[in-house]
Amino acid sequence: MKHALFFSLILLIASGLYASTTPAAQEIYFSFEITAKSELQQLTRIVSIDNVRGNTVYAYANPEELNELEALGYEIIKLPHPGSLYEPRMAQTIGEARQWDYYPTYDQYLTMMYQFATDYPTLCRIEDAGNSVDGRKLLFAVISDNISIEEDEPEFMYTATMHGDETTGYVLMLRLIDYLLSGYGFDPEVTEMVNEIEIWINPLANPDGTYAGGNNTVYGATRYNANWVDLNRNFPDPEDGPHPDGHAWQPETIIMMDIAEANSFIHSANFHGGAEVVNYPWDTWAVLHADDDWYIDISRAYADTVHLYAPAGYMTYLNNGITNGYAWYTISGGRQDYMNWFQACREVTLEISNTKLLPESQLDAHWTYNKRSMIKYIQNVYYGIRGIVTDSLGNPLDAMITIVDHDFDNSEVFTDPDLGNYHRMLSPGVYDITVSSYGFIPQTITNITVVDTGATRVDVELQEAQTIDITGTVRDGDTSAPIGNAIVEIMDSVHTPVQTDFSGAYAIYNVVEGTYTFKVSADGYSTLTEDITVTEDNHIIDFDLFAPYLFWDFEQNDGGFTSNDPSGWQWGEPSAGGITAYSGIKVWATNLSGFYVDNAHWYLDSPAIQLGNNPMLEFYHLYNFEAGTTMWDGGNVSISTNGGSSFGLLTPVGGYDGNISALGEQGYGGTRDEWTLAQFSLESYKNQEIVLRWHFGSDYSQHNYYGWYIDDVAIIELVGVNDPPHENELILQQNFPNPFRGFTTITFSMSENLKDPILKIYNLKGQLVKSLTSFPNPSLGMIEAVWDGKDEKGKEVSAGLYFYQIQSKNYSSEIKKMIYLQK
CATH class of the missing domain: 3.40.630.10 (Zn peptidases)
Incomplete structure (x- = not known):
């Protein structure tokens, strides 16, 4: 891509006009002392470090950067600018x-x-x-x-x-x-x-x-x-x-x-x-x-x-x-x-x-x-290993070459897709390589000798892998009704998104076995993002979407959300850093067109929200905050039950990134450059009227960061209201505590004619995680089961949302949901 820019005024002014004055005015060269090398983790984010000799740091800064460094207490010694120490001879011809x-x-x-x-x-x-x-x-x-x-x-x-x-x-x-x-x-x-x-x-x-x-x-x-x-x-x-x-x-x-x-x-x-x-x-x-x-x-x-x-x-x-x-x-x-x-x-x-x-x-x-x-x-x-990777017809492939038991941290190399040639520089030795390309069976070549006199040539022909056709149905998670015109997408893949038909059915063809991130969305429903392993035995993949009873996509208006500072949170279309909305074009952000400022405490408050019986907050966000070994700036979410007079911290499923210096408490920090789903259980506040607050804070030291972007805020109801019990029915209660770490108790009851109940726990993919069959005093009206967050093999499960149900003979209870937080 070519980037044609207009010539600026500097090219029209006679040469030498800015000589020596420009560096002195806008770019300062200086030194200062540190007491420990660990200080550089923060300092390199403020000024441009040029060299470090012992405890003396040499650096460049513009006036704003220099002021920020001096505010930290460092004593600055200004030095002559290296670009103006000597005036060299320029060629005349x-x-x-x-x-x-x-x-x-x-x-x-x-x-x-x-x-x-x-x-x-x-x-x-x-x-x-x-x-x-x-x-x-x-x-x-x-x-x-x-x-x-x-x-x-x-x-x-x-x-x-x-x-x-x-x-x-x-x-x-x-x-x-x-x-x-x-x-x-x-x-x-x-x-x-x-x-x-x-x-x-x-x-x-x-x-x-x-x-x-x-x-x-x-x-x-x-x-x-x-x-x-x-x-x-x-x-x-x-x-x-x-x-x-x-x-x-x-x-x-x-x-x-x-x-x-x-x-x-x-x-x-x-x-x-x-x-x-x-x-x-x-x-x-x-x-x-x-x-x-x-x-x-x-x-x-x-x-x-x-x-x-x-x-x-x-x-x-x-x-x-x-x-x-x-x-x-x-x-x-x-x-x-x-x-x-x-x-x-x-x-x-x-x-x-x-x-x-x-x-x-x-x-x-x-x-x-x-x-x-x-x-x-x-x-x-x-030197090293070189060759060409092709398919069975001799066509060049875009392939990855991995040195077995050697490569990590993106050290693998790739073919030039135009010719299929690769060149892997290596020290002399004996190596095994694995060559892989999407849609083809990986091939491992062993005992390749690399010498110091030239490259060892290894050409590779890959065979096409068997592919799988994925089919399934997208349904309403509460009513089981099919959802037409839903979009099913395999993220970061060669497959284009597909749309469900009137019966909620979809199909994606020629998918190679593997683990993929699926994104499923439909108008009026919360978007689902889920990692799923596709195999011959797991290629019928159904999805349940849940319609939030409150949803703000911020496209038509600001949703009634308000900011405490007119220079703080902003609603509209982002224009900084190449950031775009998660859906549509509009978001709430700490600054739509640039960086946030220092010494900020900006609140974004929701309108009053009446919660149901078992609510959950969901929203998508990305952020870019100042952080090093310490997370200096960041944000978190809090809740009020008294109309906004006071707020208490909410903790997301999976927890925050850590302690945020500017907030003095837990929050999101560092950088998350892709839109990510955040979930907060609001079960403790069920049936109450609440106000939600997104709190952003920055300290006195700030160095050009984009801040926090929020989109698609939803309140969903995890479970419906139980119907009155009747004969041959199993009555299942909500687990407690929920969310939970370690252990949770699940209470249920069943009519006298039903025997041998089984409590089954499933993950988001619908896979059975654990079956519980032994309960104390099963003949009593109310029965308690305890789950320790482990699967059938005794391994702790991942944090997230799980479903559970009681079954007996030909009868089943309703399905309820619970949230597990890892220990």
């Missing part, structure tokens, strides 16, 4: 720029890139990936021997200078492009690389930052982009969700994500400055990568090769030039972790100069230090 000891102007950079494609049309094309905030181009040189043909070869990517003031990699990448193209056909090593690898190189990932001082100089370069966002904190994060920095994805970030999504890169690196070290995954958490030993080997190879060509002391930081990212200092939203976790691409961060804006006279030396390492790093793609 393209010829000077190609001497590689000048920095090019922005226009010279564009000319040089397009000239590569002009000079080497069969080897290079320039991919215009899109525009920056201020309209500058992000360009890739794509290098291959067959530039217009996709081949069975690994795809590799280098990018540089996503921090705009870290400029060494910028010039080195331009020079690398020239080296590969001019060396083709003359240098055997280069020729082999261009023949065997598709190489993508982006020399300048943050052109607005590098040319913040104007298009004719890199003096005044900034770390942040034109929106004052650190691009290397702006990517989705494995631990902290889609927007860990609280900012919307920047155009430059989207471009990189689009490029990664459109290609099948297996190996990459991004170049930085400010240190001299190879940083390998993970950055976001302490857990080691499944390929940690391999990462150490390739990082060690990069640094050790540098040491052969560089003076003593170069790239010796931390562990003699290499480090695990988290062990150095943790960040969230880095591109390295994004590429590894979300794109199955092995990426490291290459810090190649202690000086960020390197004097132009030192560029040639740094090329000498790093050239052999940069070449060898690309050549990592030669």
